[in-house]
Amino acid sequence: MSVLTTRLYVIRHAVAEDGPDDFARRLTKKGRKAFARLVRRIGAAGVEVDVIATSPLVRARETAEILAEELGGGPRVEVVDALAPSADWEALVEWTVQQDAERVAWVGHAPSVGRLVALTVGDGTAAVRMQKGAVAAIRLDDGPGQPGELEWLVTPAFAD
Numbered sequence: 482m483s484v485l486t487t488r489l490y491v492i493r494h495a496v497a498e499d500g501p502d503d504f505a506r507r508l509t510k511k512g513r514k515a516f517a518r519l520v521r522r523i524g525a526a527g528v529e530v531d532v533i534a535t536s537p538l539v540r541a542r543e544t545a546e547i548l549a550e551e552l553g554g555g556p557r558v559e560v561v562d563a564l565a566p567s568a569d570w571e572a573l574v575e576w577t578v579q580q581d582a583e584r585v586a587w588v589g590h591a592p593s594v595g596r597l598v599a600l601t602v603g604d605g606t607a608a609v610r611m612q613k614g615a616v617a618a619i620r621l622d623d624g625p626g627q628p629g630e631l632e633w634l635v636t637p638a639f640a641d
Contacts, residue, residue, distance in 0.1 A: 488620060492614075494543075503538070519636075531556055533588060534559055536560075574626040598611070617633070
């Protein structure tokens with residue numbers, strides 16, 4: 482019997498360097514530290530993740546690696562093209578269903594991550610703005626692809 486995903490965390494990558502090569506932009510030292518603090522705080526509050534999907538862009542992958550390291554427990558990190566800047570919600574739902582994991586995180590980019598939150602908790606018409614390094618927690622009583630409930634949304638300032 483497969484496991485139903487009941488908890489989804491949608492995350493915007495942490496603060497990154499400016500640069501001409503959008504794919505290769507890395508997180509700043511300050512962005513890394515602020516996001517790591519936030520993850521430690523939500524981890525202390527009980528957040529756990531089984532698998533992390535990340536955009537292929539460097540700054541998102543680095544954010545996903547910090548999430549995995551700071552939460553502990555060995556969540557798998559997988560690059561998922563559907564999380565690239567023009568995120569594909571249907572492909573993400575399909576990927577999530579295939580993971581056989583209760584707690585899943587998606588790491589991506591604005592404005593797509595806000596749109597993903599809006600689609601996951603409603604019809605996608607809401608405007609959800611997520612700061613760099615923000616984490617949204619969504620409860621999915623009926624699994625991915627069905628309407629969920631936004632439980633909380635925090636930014637790195639929450640950990641200060």
